[in-house]
Amino acid sequence: MTPRWSVLLPALVVGLWALAALAAPWLPLAPDRIDLPRILAPPSPAAWLGCDDLGRPVLDRLLVGARTALLVGFGVVAVSALVGTLIGAVAGYVGGWVDLVLVRVIDVFLAFPGILLAIALAGILGPGLGNVVIALSVVGWVGYARLARAQILSLKQRDHVLAARALGAGPVRILARHLLPLALAPLIVEATFGVAGAVIAEAGLSFLGLGVQPPAASWGSMIRDGVGYMLVAPHLVLGPGLAILLVVLAINLLGDALRDRLDVRGARGAEPG
Amino acid sequence: MAIGVIPEPSPGWPLSGISEPLLEVCDLTVRVVRPEGTAAVVAGLDFRIARGETLALLGESGCGKSMTALALMRLLPPAVVAVTGQVRLAGADLLRLPERAMRRVRGGQVAMIFQEPQTALNPVLTVGAQVAEAVRRHTGRHGARAVRERVVELLGEVGIPAPRERLGDYPHQLSGGMKQRVVIAMALAGRPQLLIADEPTTALDVTIQAEILALIVGLQRRHAMALLLITHDLGIVAETADRLAVMYAGRLVEEAPCAAFFAGPAHPYGRRLLASRPSLDRRAAAPAGIPGRVPPPGASVVGCRFAERCDLAAPACRSAEPAWHPVAAGHRVRCHRWAEADPPPADAAARRPRPAGETEVLLRVDGLVVHFPIRRGLLGREAGRVRAVDGVSLTLHPGRTLALVGESGCGKTTVGRALVRLVAPTAGALWYRGRDLARLGGRELRALRKDLQIVFQDPYGAMNPRLRVGDIVGEGLRTMGLASGRAARCRVAELLEQVGLAAEDARRWPHAFSGGQRQRIGIARALAPEPRLIVCDEPTSALDVSVQAQILGLLARLQRERAIAYLFISHDLSVVAQMADEVAVMYLGRIVERGTVDEVLDRPRHPYTRALLSAVPVVEVAARRPAIRLAGERPSPARPPAGCRFHPRCPEALAVCGRTDPPEVCLGGRHWVSCLRAG
Numbered sequence: 005m006t007p008r009w010s011v012l013l014p015a016l017v018v019g020l021w022a023l024a025a026l027a028a029p030w031l032p033l034a035p036d037r038i039d040l041p042r043i044l045a046p047p048s049p050a051a052w053l054g055c056d057d058l059g060r061p062v063l064d065r066l067l068v069g070a071r072t073a074l075l076v077g078f079g080v081v082a083v084s085a086l087v088g089t090l091i092g093a094v095a096g097y098v099g100g101w102v103d104l105v106l107v108r109v110i111d112v113f114l115a116f117p118g119i120l121l122a123i124a125l126a127g128i129l130g131p132g133l134g135n136v137v138i139a140l141s142v143v144g145w146v147g148y149a150r151l152a153r154a155q156i157l158s159l160k161q162r163d164h165v166l167a168a169r170a171l172g173a174g175p176v177r178i179l180a181r182h183l184l185p186l187a188l189a190p191l192i193v194e195a196t197f198g199v200a201g202a203v204i205a206e207a208g209l210s211f212l213g214l215g216v217q218p219p220a221a222s223w224g225s226m227i228r229d230g231v232g233y234m235l236v237a238p239h240l241v242l243g244p245g246l247a248i249l250l251v252v253l254a255i256n257l258l259g260d261a262l263r264d265r266l267d268v269r270g271a272r273g274a275e276p277g
Numbered sequence: 278m279a280i281g282v283i284p285e286p287s288p289g290w291p292l293s294g295i296s297e298p299l300l301e302v303c304d305l306t307v308r309v310v311r312p313e314g315t316a317a318v319v320a321g322l323d324f325r326i327a328r329g330e331t332l333a334l335l336g337e338s339g340c341g342k343s344m345t346a347l348a349l350m351r352l353l354p355p356a357v358v359a360v361t362g363q364v365r366l367a368g369a370d371l372l373r374l375p376e377r378a379m380r381r382v383r384g385g386q387v388a389m390i391f392q393e394p395q396t397a398l399n400p401v402l403t404v405g406a407q408v409a410e411a412v413r414r415h416t417g418r419h420g421a422r423a424v425r426e427r428v429v430e431l432l433g434e435v436g437i438p439a440p441r442e443r444l445g446d447y448p449h450q451l452s453g454g455m456k457q458r459v460v461i462a463m464a465l466a467g468r469p470q471l472l473i474a475d476e477p478t479t480a481l482d483v484t485i486q487a488e489i490l491a492l493i494v495g496l497q498r499r500h501a502m503a504l505l506l507i508t509h510d511l512g513i514v515a516e517t518a519d520r521l522a523v524m525y526a527g528r529l530v531e532e533a534p535c536a537a538f539f540a541g542p543a544h545p546y547g548r549r550l551l552a553s554r555p556s557l558d559r560r561a562a563a564p565a566g567i568p569g570r571v572p573p574p575g576a577s578v579v580g581c582r583f584a585e586r587c588d589l590a591a592p593a594c595r596s597a598e599p600a601w602h603p604v605a606a607g608h609r610v611r612c613h614r615w616a617e618a619d620p621p622p623a624d625a626a627a628r629r630p631r632p633a634g635e636t637e638v639l640l641r642v643d644g645l646v647v648h649f650p651i652r653r654g655l656l657g658r659e660a661g662r663v664r665a666v667d668g669v670s671l672t673l674h675p676g677r678t679l680a681l682v683g684e685s686g687c688g689k690t691t692v693g694r695a696l697v698r699l700v701a702p703t704a705g706a707l708w709y710r711g712r713d714l715a716r717l718g719g720r721e722l723r724a725l726r727k728d729l730q731i732v733f734q735d736p737y738g739a740m741n742p743r744l745r746v747g748d749i750v751g752e753g754l755r756t757m758g759l760a761s762g763r764a765a766r767c768r769v770a771e772l773l774e775q776v777g778l779a780a781e782d783a784r785r786w787p788h789a790f791s792g793g794q795r796q797r798i799g800i801a802r803a804l805a806p807e808p809r810l811i812v813c814d815e816p817t818s819a820l821d822v823s824v825q826a827q828i829l830g831l832l833a834r835l836q837r838e839r840a841i842a843y844l845f846i847s848h849d850l851s852v853v854a855q856m857a858d859e860v861a862v863m864y865l866g867r868i869v870e871r872g873t874v875d876e877v878l879d880r881p882r883h884p885y886t887r888a889l890l891s892a893v894p895v896v897e898v899a900a901r902r903p904a905i906r907l908a909g910e911r912p913s914p915a916r917p918p919a920g921c922r923f924h925p926r927c928p929e930a931l932a933v934c935g936r937t938d939p940p941e942v943c944l945g946g947r948h949w950v951s952c953l954r955a956g
Contacts, residue, residue, distance in 0.1 A: 162739075163734075163735060166694070166699050166731070167799075168741075168752060169699055170726060170729070170730055171802070172726040172727070172753065172806075173756045174756075177756065181741070186742070186743060
């Protein structure tokens with residue numbers, strides 16, 4: 005088969021991002037080394053992406069910031085997808101008043117503008133990586149819950165679930181074995197897009213000063229620091245800005261490709277697992 | 278036969294007594310373009326239809342009959358499909374017409390009716406608008422008044438009562454039968470010379486099917502249209518067609534006048550098909566079936582495509598594809614060995630012994646009621662109730678089959694599910710071993726589930742596609758703690774072999790199996806906990822006749838070996854005649870008549886039972902009954918009529934029937950009926 009560039013290129017970008025994030029602690033980087041003579045120095049062989057307003061190398065900070073973005077992106081998705089799927093699945097399967105209550109809770113969360121709620125939460129909890137993950141997860145689980153509930157509602161009418169009940173399977177077994185595995189495909193696609201959303205949200209919170217605290221590096225806080233010097237030293241904003249753009253675009257392209265692959269209507273034909 | 282050359286007239290061809298053909302199909306081949314190359318799903322078809330004649334194209338699913346119809350209309354996507362050959366309609370080759378001219382042919386000279394009236398109509402346009410569109414397109418009438426008059430005329434012609442009032446209705450306001458009538462009206466708008474009907478009644482209930490078939494045949498006679506009827510049902514062919522062409526795996530294998538075919542099919546496939554068909558009069562006979570499965574569409578087969586499943590096959594059949602052999606005038610067959618007689622049936626003990634007399638009672642259903650609340654509004658207040666099952670009493674005996682018969686929406690599936698407690702009964706009792714299943718819950722119910730199992734209709738939806746066959750079949754063993762690990766695997770292998778699959782199949786995924794094989798997996802799953810009762814909910818209605826016969830045979834064998842009781846839910850009286858010891862006929866949540874098979878089918882007393890029986894298409898001319906037409910539509914189970922529920926449609930209703938609920942009356946033996954006129 006011919007190589008599909010629309011998949012290979014984004015995969016390469018995401019791969020590099022993950023590699024940088026995971027390998028950052030072992031690389032000879034000096035993200036916090038202040039070098040006053042080199043304040044706002046443009047890109048040069050010594051510092052490929054130039055230096056920032058304290059003379060710190062932008063490339064080193066970018067690579068360390070990748071780690072923050074990755075931790076937040078995957079952390080938020082892991083927590084919110086897990087919690088959301090569980091709540092949605094229970095609501096859909098149990099039904100009755102449990103469903104009624106959970107759906108109302110979901111509606112209340114959806115009624116808030118998500119990022120505002122996250123800002124408020126991050127403000128209350130105080131800055132820090134862990135608190136950013138918590139704030140974004142509190143906002144993020146709702147989408148997974150709604151999707152999981154809809155999936156379970158349509159799947160639980162299928163005859164194979166009735167057959168499992170007739171064979172004496174209990175509710176936990178039916179959910180875990182006969183419903184969730186079939187509901188997973190759209191949730192995985194949603195989670196992929198969720199990583200991109202979380203990366204942007206983290207950058208936003210950091211831009212507002214609610215994310216990781218200085219001197220730790222984050223793409224959002226790098227942009228905030230660079231905004232004041234945009235006309236004199238545009239490389240301060242361009243570096244992290246392009247990093248966010250590339251990563252988010254790549255993840256979304258991969259998500260699209262994944263959806264095309266998984267979204268085969270009717271599980272008849274698709275070879276599972 | 279060389280491609281692109283008009284075939285030499287072979288012996289027995291052209292058919293004597295037939296005037297100039299309206300449609301002449303020569304060497305029609307449909308190839309599906311796949312990544313690995315093209316595959317012929319319809320191979321070298323040739324047939325003719327004379328003006329005013331009905332030709333039935335008979336075949337099982339996947340044989341290419343629908344593909345043929347779509348190819349004639351040039352409705353197949355050219356990117357996916359290559360069509361070659363010739364299709365001459367009154368001289369013009371349809372395959373070579375420019376698309377503009379072809380658009381005039383579709384709906385004009387040739388019209389088509391599809392299987393699903395539900396999807397053939399646009400749900401957001403009124404019925405009047407949809408028929409009017411067809412009228413404007415094909416008659417050149419444009420005045421609003423003239424079009425409207427023609428639409429009313431057409432709707433009246435297809436038997437829609439008060440057509441003028443129906444113009445503004447949307448499709449969802451009409452029943453399935455009415456929708457199919459609208460589709461037919463649209464097809465008639467262009468005054469077609471040829472009507473192609475692709476399984477026009479398969480999605481409909483049997484009484485509606487009889488009406489629609491009568492309508493199509495009547496219209497065909499009145500307008501002297503030719504009819505190409507595509508179907509899998511031999512009974513429909515026998516009742517409506519002049520000639521038939523049998524298709525198997527993309528090829529025509531036999532072409533004959535109907536009378537000649539039903540008197541003695543020449544091709545072994547036709548003979549087996551006829552033997553597989555259950556009949557109202559062939560009671561308790563072990564069905565024959567055809568072993569094996571149809572080669573998948575487009576498979577490349579050397580020699581005769583039926584050879585693998587044919588008990589007459591000789592070495593020559595596997596090396597050379599047979600050419601047409603003339604049998605008689607107008608009757609030809611593609612078989613080397615058509616003149617050979619059938620070997621005697623292997624299973625001489627064809628008749629299943631019927632247990633006689635009273636036996637112990639396994640399960641007694643007493644006044645079962647299942648209502649589903651209709652909830653509306655924010656707080657889900659109950660706004661009404663669907664009375665799916667409204668007072669049903671039945672008795673099941675070990676080793677016997679009770680058939681529950683009725684049309685869609687009568688509540689038969691709900692009775693089956695309530696019996697195995699998959700839906701909770703609203704009222705009534707289910708007595709099993711001295712305990713009332715309806716009152717059991719939790720652990721006690723779970724312990725009894727072992728004895729009560731169910732087999733579903735749709736072999737695709739009934740299994741988890743993410744589990745391997747071994748896990749599907751072994752599910753019950755594990756959940757009930759009957760066996761685990763190695764013991765469970767051995768038991769699964771044993772079960773698979775009992776239902777005619779291989780032990781190695783346990784490691785495969787369900788999608789690798791055909792519909793019939795999946796139904797075997799479903800039966801193995803139900804058998805695993807060694808149940809005493811199995812509810813079979815339309816287990817064969819999604820299957821082809823030849824496969825249906827295999828599954829019915831399997832069910833009968835398992836019952837003989839293990840004395841399992843079946844509640845056999847079906848809409849097909851022919852299947853019921855073959856499988857059941859006792860029959861209960863259901864209408865709108867109630868049982869209207871019950872008794873032994875012979876009592877109910879030979880001496881039906883309830884007018885509804887009689888109407889159902891009269892609607893079953895029958896192959897034997899002598900056995901046909903005059904059709905009893907039921908007035909109106911089945912009422913909604915949310916608002917059942919007062920008195921006898923059948924009285925608004927009953928041809929024999931008295932005034933009192935609308936006031937009094939008829940009690941169940943014994944007519945002698947085990948024959949009970951709920952009809953005021955039966956006393």
